[in-house]
Amino acid sequence: MSVFMDLNLSPSGDQTRLRALVETAAHLGFSTVAINHVFQPTAKKRQEIPSPTAVSDLIGQLPVIQGRSRPIRVLNRLTIVMSDAAHFRPAAAEYRGFDLLAVQPTTDKLFHAACMTYDVDIVCIPVTEKLPFLFKRAPVNGAVDRGVVFELSYSAAIRDSTLRRYTLANANALVEACRGKNVIVSSAAEKPLELRGPCDITNLALLFGLCDGDAKAAISSSCRSAVLHAETRRTASGAISTLRSCSDSSSQQEAPPAAAGDAPVAKRAKLDPAPHLAPPPPE
Secondary structure, three states: OOEEEEEOOOOOOOOOHHHHHHHHHHHHHEEEEEEEEEOOOOOOOOOOOOOOOHHHOOOOOOOOOOOOEEEOOOEEEEEEEEEEEHOOOOOOHHHOOEEEEEEEEEEHHHHHHHHHHHOEEEEOOOOOOOOOOOHHHHHHHHHHHOEEEEEOOOOOHHOOOOHHHHHHHHHHHHHHHOOOOEEEOOOOOOHHOOOOOHHHHHHHHHOOOOOHHHHHHHHEEEHHHHHHHHHHHOOOOOOOOOOOOOHHHHHHOOOOOOOOOOOOOHHHHOOOOOHHOOOOOOO
């Protein structure tokens, strides 16, 4: 059974609405959701990055996933809307408090930097306006090679017909550039009525230009890859080292070297006569 995820819920700080969003997502069959905290710094003064609130303090008892016996998993996500390169601080300790880190670049240079150099998990594609830059194959392929995913959200297309045109145009431009690889589809829902089930989202992803397999991956395996990428980034190492125990090393002793002039073991076995071919003993 596929594991469905929605990595972008935007309740706007309302705990009652957040609770309703998470309960609706669990009822629709989503196993993992992410609460999105949008941070849009200004160029005039330095702003502090908001700290995430513990999920237990926001929701309390988590609802059980529809058709399963375990509760839904809720993550915290930070999205930085970038209009300047100084808005992203790679060594900021505040980033470590979030499970997922995303950026939404607004210029071509920032999009190139987000794809090629920034240590992030998700690159958000704007869907509420005309695309401010063109997608180029080099940075898009670089992001795919680094394991970074591109996010398309669909709730704006539900609210307004003009936003629907922007969503479809920008989505098709992205899918054409990345050939459907590393694309996730999220809701960016602000209220429960804007959430859709996995089958509806898959059909909507087909309108974005994704094939059937990539459309299903956009709410399942690609989302899981983004979560695993975030866990690797937070631990700062993706390598696992193993140590051989003393008992294993002692049991695997090297064979003694053969004496000078002796034939190899395999060759000696061929030269030695078989037991049933040995001459009979004298009477």
